[in-house]
Amino acid sequence: MNRFPLFLDLKDRWIVIVGGGGAALRKARLLVSAGARPVLFASVFEAATRTELEDRAELIERLPLREDFTGAALAFIAIDDAEEAERLATIARQAGALVNVVDRPSLCDFTTPSIIDRGQIAIAISTDGGAPVLGRNLRADIEALLPSRAGELAGFAARYREAVKSTFSAADRRAFWERFFDGPIAARVLAGDETGAHEAMLEAINRPQNDTQTGVVHIVGAGPGDPELLTLKAFRLIQRADVILYDRLVGDEILSLARRDADRFYVGKAKSNHAVPQDEIEARMIALAREGKNVVRLKGGDPFVFGRGGEELEALRAAGVPAYVTPGVTAATGCAAAAGMALTHRDYAQAVTFVTGHAKGDADPDIDWAALAALKNTLVVYMGVGKAGRIASSLLAHGRSGDTPVAVIENGTLTNQIVAKGALQNLEAVIDAHGIKGPALLVIGEVAALADGDTLGELATENRRVA
Ligand SMILES: C[S@@+](CC[C@H](N)C(=O)[O-])C[C@H]1O[C@@H](n2cnc3c(N)ncnc32)[C@H](O)[C@@H]1O
Secondary structure, eight states, X not given: OOSOOOOOXXXXXXXXXXXXXXXXXXXXXXXXXXXXXXXXXXXXXXXXXXXXXXXXXXXXXXXXXXXXXXXXXXXXXXXXXXXHHHHHHHHHHHTTOEEEETTOGGGOSSOOOEEEEETTEEEXXXXXXXXXXXXXXXXXXXXXXXXTTHHHHHHHHHHHHHHHHHHSOHHHHHHHHHHHHHSHHHHHHXXXXXXXXXXXXXXHHHOTTXXXXXXXXXXXXXXXXXXXXXXXXXXXXXXXXXXXXXXTTOOHHHHTTSOTXXXXXXXXXXXXXXXXXXXXXXXXXXXXXXXXXXXXXXXXXXXXSSSSHHHHHHHHHHTTOOEEEEOOOOHHHHHHXXXXXXXXXXXXBSOEEEXXXXXXXXXXXXXXXXXXXXXXXXXXXXXXXXXXXXXXXXXXHTTOOTTOEEEEEESTTSTTOEEEEEEGGGXXXXXXXXXXXXXXXXXXXXXXXXXXXXXXXXXXXXXXXXX
């Protein structure tokens, strides 16, 4: 470590910035976000600097003299003239200030790190002034892992610090905080449920003998398959889960993100062969949460699109278990992106409808095909492969043209994605010809003609087929 990191309280401190351009503005912005009111000196201020800082800083239109640095905690020199910058750095240092000369690490007493700012949580990354772009990249990586409410969590814990201190012995205190940050109360703060978290916290402090706090259940969308399409929140929740209950369409790559000691239960259903009945899944989630577990119920796509997430949420709420929902990229939007086919398009379709081809048992789903045929917009059918023949004839019988383009997308967003194209009148034949078994979507409408199957550029494409 070449430079020592520390966190300064800059409120009400005298901080000088020399410069009136973009570099000075960026430093001033940082300082203002830390509660400081910097003083800027420059022969000329750029309009953008003046407009943004007018009410937040003092702007003095001349170069500073030695006495202007007297008592300054920090001085930033952000001017292009190298010789003048060196001279100003010297007089600032002689006046007792710590000096930073922008882009000249050898003249700096300190460097400004890449900063992650989450309120009470601040993370600073230094590359010793030598590789600021690397610093920014590392910052982006850490940002992605850090819950957006990390600052709120620190603030929440700070509010209870005294109460915990006066209730528990030093040894118990440490155990209490370990349980807190790994446990359901912190999960509730991070989920934005501060009221519930406060109630649970008071209970935990006032009745420590009732040691088991109720856990939480996160109903999480895992997206259509490609792990890169997970939301940041889903990624973080999977990594922190004690237990994961997952469905058939959640792949190994996504499951491998879980902690190694997390329990995993497969509760997926094969068609008409329910691996675990729905009420048993719900009962299991409730029981696990009551054991104090941080449970993630992981579902393919979005949990609220043909995913029974609504029923599960109702059951959890009825049981008094804290439950939160994290959306995911649903198969329709994921497959559309992966196949290069917009679901709405100003030239072809002004609306899109998602329907399911699946109903209880072998029954046909209760769908108004006449209304759907009349719309002439994009129709996306989930779970429709087995009933494709019946779906096509219903639409044709109600007036949709036999030439209407169709695209059948199997394993959308995955490396073995298949996009099979044809017309509504031969939908079943298209499916048979490509041996499509599912998971697959039927996309019916003019936009289906646009599908080309190669637009999620980052995925391996060698196995992908478009036909
Ligand atoms: C029970 S539904 C769940 C849908 C999910 N909740 C969503 O939002 O995507 C399962 C159906 O979604 C569709 N599906 C899910 N993932 C898919 C994928 N990667 N490619 C094509 N279709 C997919 C298939 O129609 C599959 O039968």
